[in-house]
Amino acid sequence: MSPRSASRTRKATAARIGVARAAALALLAAAAAVTGCERGSSKGPAVSTTGPGGCPAVQVSAGAAVALAERTAPAWNGPTTGPGAVSGRTVVFVAETMTNPGVAGVANGLREAGHVIGWDVRVIDGAGSPAGIEAAMSEAVALRPAGIVIGGFDPGSTAQQVAEADAAGIPLVGWHAVVAPGPSRRPPLFTNVTTRVEDVAGISAQWIIAHSGGRAGVVLFTDASVPFARTKSDLIRAGLATCAGVRLLATENIPIPDAGSRTPREIASLLSRFPDTWTHSVAINDLYFADAAPAFRAAGRKGTGPPFNIGAGDGDPSAFQRINSRQYQAATVPEPLSQQGWQIVDEFNRAFSGRPASGYVAPTHVSTAANSAGATTWDPPGYREAYRKIWGR
Missing domain, CATH: 3.40.50.2300 (Response regulator)
Structure with missing residues (x-):
């Protein structure tokens, strides 16, 4: 690569990173203003999910973003030119x-x-x-x-x-x-x-806003010991905060290695604390809902919800199986x-x-039972x- 090409590449890369960083910082600033929930704890107000009239303008933009993300045959927007195959590597x-x-x-x-x-x-x-x-x-x-x-x-x-x-x-x-x-x-x-963490976090929050009609009581599952996961959950909180009718009832800080043992206990506690106001959940990884399903089942909750659960990451085959069978997970934001x-x-x-x-x-994608056609992965055309x-x- 010539010095001039390298310079152009560095400048273009810096510009892309700058845009992404600006978007993330804006969302994080909004997250800092969110009240009623302490990071890394499960403390939060048991407020009504009716909210002060929802958020009509935010709902419209959220619905449009989700509709775009739910497309199953998006046109290829990746590279179409490049070097021919280098052999023997x-x-x-x-x-x-x-x-x-x-x-x-x-x-x-x-x-x-x-x-x-x-x-x-x-x-x-x-x-x-x-x-x-x-x-x-x-x-x-x-x-x-x-x-x-x-x-x-x-x-x-x-x-x-x-x-x-x-x-x-x-x-x-x-x-x-x-x-x-x-x-x-x-x-x-x-x-x-x-994928971009701010995009994944953003579409997860928008899905909840659109799905709930701007009136939801949400529980967020995260692992605050992992910086990447903590950033993602902060961005999700910021996205939810854009809608006045959405309330973050609790943030459950459960380290991923402890999810199998801790999640069922926390689900039982949350159901006791928020029997009527808990309508939606979002987790930084689908695996939390694998561990939550037995607790929901034991409590007599229907697999079709509420709460309606979305995983903000991975989209592993077990998540698709829960979604397609309508068993305690409604959506995921999968990686291709x-x-x-x-x-x-x-x-x-x-x-x-x-x-x-x-x-x-x-780009981000949202998979549901309505658009996955029984698939167990997101494999765009x-x-x-x-x-x-x-x-x-």
Whole structure:
């Protein structure tokens, strides 16, 4: 890449990051003004969900945004030009843990795309532990592949291995490795593939506003020990606060590793505290509703709600199964996991060709029983054909 091209790329990247950061800061500022709920606690006022007349103007914009996000056949808005396939490369996907459906879904998409472009794709499982992830990264660097994927973990946790890869000239592409999509200087990522957290948080709040007609009592489930999750939940709170008829009844801070044991107990307590005013829930990850379902069932609540539950993240197969069977989850904001695997291959192909990253960020989607057609993943159309055309495959 020429210095002039590199300069243009850095300026464009900085502009994109600046816009995203400005949007996030605006929402976070609004979140700071939200009252009636203390972050990281389950304390909140048991207020009426009728509210002071809802929020007609906000409802209109929320409904339009949700309708757009619920489309099942959106036109491909990703790259249509780029370098032809570079042949004979090996890429290693280092997985945080292959038991995470999101990580596994991206790895499967990467394998599929790797087969099409003619590369060898190897997956090394970090097994979910710091020691396992560090060992997996060390193994990946030792293989001296053409590229390494940081699959779902913080590059800072393997800083030594990241530095070794960078020094060896091995490009790194992240998937959910840092908060923002796009290239990163620290850590040194050619690009990071992810949806925008502010978009996911925003559409989750808008779905509740639209679904409730601007009158809802909401419980938010988060893990405040994880900065990314805390940011997402703060943004969701800010989005909900834009509607005067929506009340945040409680924020449940449940660390993800403790969700299996704690969520059922908290659900029982919440049902006792808010038997009539709790109409909707939103969680930073679908898994909370997997653990909540038995408690709702034991309390005699119908699977079709209320409360109507939306997961702001991942969209794993079990979430789709709950949604499609109408069992204690109404919607999810899923990642296009297979598409992201194909994008990772395309980003590496650009890196190997001396081109800048594509800058593509997948738009948010909302999946419900009405639009999923029984599917267990969100697999939008068009990307396979587009990437094949770019690569000449």
